[in-house]
Amino acid sequence: MQFQETEYKLVEKILLGNGKFNKLQREFIELNETKTIVAGPGTGKTTALAAKIVLVLRHLNRIGSKDGLCIITHTNVAVNEINNALQQAGIGSIAHPHFIGTIHEFFNHFCVLPLYKYIFKINKLTFDVEHESDKEFYKAFLAQRYQWMNKPQYSNVKEWIANRIHDSKLVVNKETEGIEMVNSTSWEKFDNYSATMWQAKLSRKKQGFLTYDDTFLFSRFFLLDSRFKSMLQSRFKYVFLDEYQDTTPDGADLLEEIFGIENIIFQKIGDPYQTIVYGQPIPKIDEEQTFRLNLTNRFGVEIAEHLNIIMPQANVQTSSDKKSFTPIILLYENEQDIYTRYRTLIQEYELSHTSFKENTKEDKVLVWARHWASILKPGSVYKNKKPRKLESLNVLLKTLIVDFIAQKIVDNDGNISESKEWVTKHPKVNQLNKILLSILKSGINDEMKQALNDFVNELLEEKGLNRIDINNYLFSQLEDETQHTTFNLEESIGPVNDIFTIHSVKGETLRSVLVVDFIDKPLTNILLHKYGVNKEATYLYTDHNLLYVAMSRVTHLFVFAMHKRDWTTEVCNKLKNNWTVLEV
Incomplete structure (x- = not known):
């Protein structure tokens, strides 16, 4: 599928500002057949996918096609990015016959909810671990x-x-x-x-x-009736599965069973070498059915050459205008000296390199296991820097508001499930998300109440319902919930709390990274095997992928802390020409 240059300029302006899609990104955007897209770190995968969806939807709208797009993402972050791109392109929100959401949202919507509604006569389902x-x-x-x-x-x-x-x-x-x-x-x-x-x-x-696992159980049961499977196959011509390596085997098998047929274009996009969930198998790659999006915009050849030693099959390519620093081996005797030396290293690089100083990305210390934080900084306790309680509060507040509006609609005339769906898929729901983010940062003050009041009234008026004011019981409920949970988003950022697990930073771009490796030293063993020091590969593929993920986060500087007793003559001979070696 080819698109006009005017179309490309539109999406490039929306998604890239003054930037342009590179040759590989354009090939992926125009790819119109079933393929697995292996997209390496920093290759602009999500942005290119958003552009592809915008262009395909504009094409379908222009020709009056009823073919549906099904976009299945791993998180709602990607959903928001794609929806924002659609809004800016003048397409609006994804609507029938199209779908966008997580894999659980897809199967719950098209399989589990219909099963319970028509077979078990239940309209409300409660999902939890x-x-x-x-x-x-x-x-x-x-x-x-x-x-x-x-x-x-x-x-x-x-x-x-x-x-x-x-x-x-x-x-x-x-x-x-x-x-x-x-x-x-x-x-x-x-x-x-x-x-x-x-x-x-x-x-x-x-x-x-x-x-959450029941989603796939009851979906499989529902799809035993071939009529329901045929309905989905008839509805969706294009299916995009984002971050396919993180899809559970049950979910992946079901999607393949439905959409792995000749007349549907089913593209799975992701990086199998970033499979870091223990017990989750790495997806198999059939090179004949694979398109490689491997030209990174994140870092230079100084990082890429080491990534390609650690993970040769990734074959990461770089553009000539991207420059990084030679990675550092930081030799130490006392674990408690590592952190301070890393912070001073950052200061030294800021003084000598303007591009590094002007980079606004974060610097993070990465650990394999949470309890290693206390080894690095005695007395410290690893804290989840993306608090689940904060995410839960956001979900709770949004649920209260959505339920309130939906109930008003139902009281007038309607179905509760349909009403909730109407609210959650409303084009103005992004406005609600921004208000809730402000509430999480600053609390629910009079300004936030008024903003919420305006949002709720806009939707009520659209349904011909009476307005409410800020004295409504809804605002009392919201105040109660926010008072029970106090958070300051800024407290979870910066040098005070900059120790993270490698798992937690997957998908992020960072200015620099320090990786520490204690106890059994799984990452050191992998590094030494890949550079030809250790002859046997006695490690988990998951740990191998973790090292790849850690190094591929950086734009500029990667530091690996190694104990001096591990820095033998053989190790020195193998690594000294490729790494900058410093002592604490």
């Missing part, structure tokens, strides 16, 4: 089925079997077209109680209390 009341439900179920379990002397037996029910897995049997329970806990008496355990677990699930 697990539900606190599950085991109590199972105990009550067992007590009804087995009267002898109500006797005090058997209370432990009842609780023990309830735990077995909780831990046993449900699976779909394609041959019987039913849901079965498997003995995933290896219990020798499983057959004696399996029928009751199955009934108890399914009864609980039918109430709408689901885990």
Whole structure:
């Protein structure tokens, strides 16, 4: 699929300002066949994907096509970036027949919710890692089925079997077209109680209390009916799966089962070498079905040449105008001296290199394990620099507002599920996101209340409903919730709290990185193997990928701390010509 230069100029202005897409990015944007796109670090993958979606949608709108686009992302950050690009391009929000959202949102919307609505007659589902009341439900179920379990002397037996029910897995049997329970806990008496355990677990699930894994279980069950699969295949002509390496095997298999057919263009975009979830297999790469987006805009050849030693199959390429510093091996004797030396190194580079000083990206210390923070800085405790509580508060506030508006619509005339969907997909919802971000930073003051009041009233008026004012009980609820959780976003940033796990910075771009490696030194072992010191590769692929991720975050400077006793003559001979070697 080729696009006119005027179209390219439009999306380049929106997404790149004064920049231009490079040759590989344009090839990816115009790629119109089923492929796996292996996109390396800093290659502009998400931006190029956003451009591709804008251009394809404009093309479909221009020719009056009813073909649908399905965009499945790993996080809502990518959803927001794509939606913002669409808004600026004058397309508006993704609407029928198209879809954009996470993989769980996709399967819940098209499979799980319809299944529960039409089969189980339930409109509300509650998803969580697990539900606190599950085991109590199972105990009550067992007590009804087995009267002898109500006797005090058997209370432990009842609780023990309830735990077995909780831990046993449900699976779909394609041959019987039913849901079965498997003995995933290896219990020798499983057959004696399996029928009751199955009934108890399914009864609980039918109430709408689901885990995130249940999304794929019930979607697979729903799609046993080929009619539903055909409906999705007929609706979506183009399917884009972003960060495909992070997609769970169950989710990936289901998507392939639906969209891996000849008349659908199914493109999976991501970097398999950044698979860093322990136990998650690296996606297999079929080179004949692969397009490589491997020209990075993040760093220069000084970093790329080392990445290609650590991960040769990534074949990272650089442009000549990008310059970085030669990576540093920082030799130490005392772990507690490393951090201070790194901070002084940053100051030294700022004094001698203007481009480094003017770079606004962060400098971070990366650890393999959280408890290593206390080795580096005695007395310190690793803190999650992206607080889950903060994210939860954001979700809670948004839910209160969405539910309030949806209920007003329903009270007038409507369906609660449809009303919530209308609110969450409204073009002005980005306005709500900005207000909530301000509230998380500064609290809910009168200015924020008025901004929220205006937002709510705009949507109510659109539905012909009465306005509210800031004395409405909604604002009292919001105040109560924000008072219970106090956060200062600025406190989680900067040199005071700059120690992170490698896992936590995936997807980020940083000015510099210090990697420390203690205890069993898994990253040092990988480094020495890749440079030919250690002959055997006795390490996990996940740790190998972690080292690749850590080094590929930087624009300028990468520092690896190594103990002096590991810096043998052989190691020195192998690395001294490629690294700058400094002592603490």
